[in-house]
Amino acid sequence: MEEEGLTYAQLIFHNQSQTSSSKTSLPQERKGQAPTKVKSKEVNSNPLWFLLAFIFFIISLLLLITIIALAITYSRASQRLVHEVLKNSNLTKEQNQMKKTLSLLKNARCMTTGSGSQCTSCQVGWWLYSGSCYYLSNDKLTWDDSRKNCSNSQSDLVVVNNNDEKEFLKKNIHESHWIGLANKEKEGRWQWVDNTSYTTTPKFSSYYKRINRDNKDCVTLITEFDYDNCNETRKWICEKKAQQLPL
Structure with missing residues (x-):
C-alpha cells in the first residue's frame, strides 16, 4: 500500500512538476521572443x-x-x-x-x-520779320566789306521791298546803316543787290533828291534813304530768308 501510495503520490508530484515546468517554460519563451520582436520593429522603424x-x-x-x-x-x-x-x-x-x-x-x-x-x-542775334531774318551790326565797314560780311552768313545787304519793312527797320536802328541799294554800275541807275527794280520799292524822299550826291553811290538808312560815299564806314543790315520750322 505504501509503495502504491508513494508511487501514486510521486506520480502526482511528478505530473505537477512537469505541468509547472511546462507553464514556467512557456512564459519564458514568450518573454524571450516578445522583446526580440519589439527590438526588431524599433530597429526597422528608426x-x-x-x-x-x-x-x-x-x-x-x-x-x-x-x-x-x-x-x-x-x-x-x-x-x-x-x-x-x-x-x-x-x-x-x-x-x-x-x-x-x-x-x-x-x-x-x-x-x-x-x-x-x-x-x-532765325538764328540767335537775328531779328525775325515777315518771313525774313535781319542782322543789325555793331561794327562799321565800307559798303563792299559790309556786303562781304553778310555773304559769310549766307545773306546779303537788306532789300527794302515795302514801307512796312522800312518802318520795321527804322524802329530798330538809331544811326545810319548800309542797305543793299547802290548806283555803282551805271550812273543814275539805282539797283538793289538782288536785282529788284528800284521803281517797285520805297523811294528817296524829295529832300534827299535835291542834295549834292557827288561820289555818293551807296545808300544808308536811318529815318529815310540817304546817299553816302561807298568807302565810308557805317553799320550795316543783313537779310536772309527765315528757316521753316517742321511743326
Whole structure:
C-alpha cells in the first residue's frame, strides 16, 4: 500500500512538476521572443522616420527659398514699376512743357495764311520779320566789306521791298546803316543787290533828291534813304530768308 501510495503520490508530484515546468517554460519563451520582436520593429522603424524627417526638412527649406526668391522678385518688380511710373510722370511733365514752349514758339514765330500756319525761325542775334531774318551790326565797314560780311552768313545787304519793312527797320536802328541799294554800275541807275527794280520799292524822299550826291553811290538808312560815299564806314543790315520750322 505504501509503495502504491508513494508511487501514486510521486506520480502526482511528478505530473505537477512537469505541468509547472511546462507553464514556467512557456512564459519564458514568450518573454524571450516578445522583446526580440519589439527590438526588431524599433530597429526597422528608426531609418524610416529619419528619412521622412529629412524629406520634410528639404521640402521646408525649398519652400523657404522659394518664398524668399518670390519676395525679392516682387520687391524688384515693385521698384521697377515705381521707377517706370516716375519716369513716365517726368516724361509727361517734359512733354507738357515742350507743348507749352511749342505753343509760345508758334505764337511768336508762326503766321497764319490761307493755306494754314507757316512757322519760321532765325538764328540767335537775328531779328525775325515777315518771313525774313535781319542782322543789325555793331561794327562799321565800307559798303563792299559790309556786303562781304553778310555773304559769310549766307545773306546779303537788306532789300527794302515795302514801307512796312522800312518802318520795321527804322524802329530798330538809331544811326545810319548800309542797305543793299547802290548806283555803282551805271550812273543814275539805282539797283538793289538782288536785282529788284528800284521803281517797285520805297523811294528817296524829295529832300534827299535835291542834295549834292557827288561820289555818293551807296545808300544808308536811318529815318529815310540817304546817299553816302561807298568807302565810308557805317553799320550795316543783313537779310536772309527765315528757316521753316517742321511743326
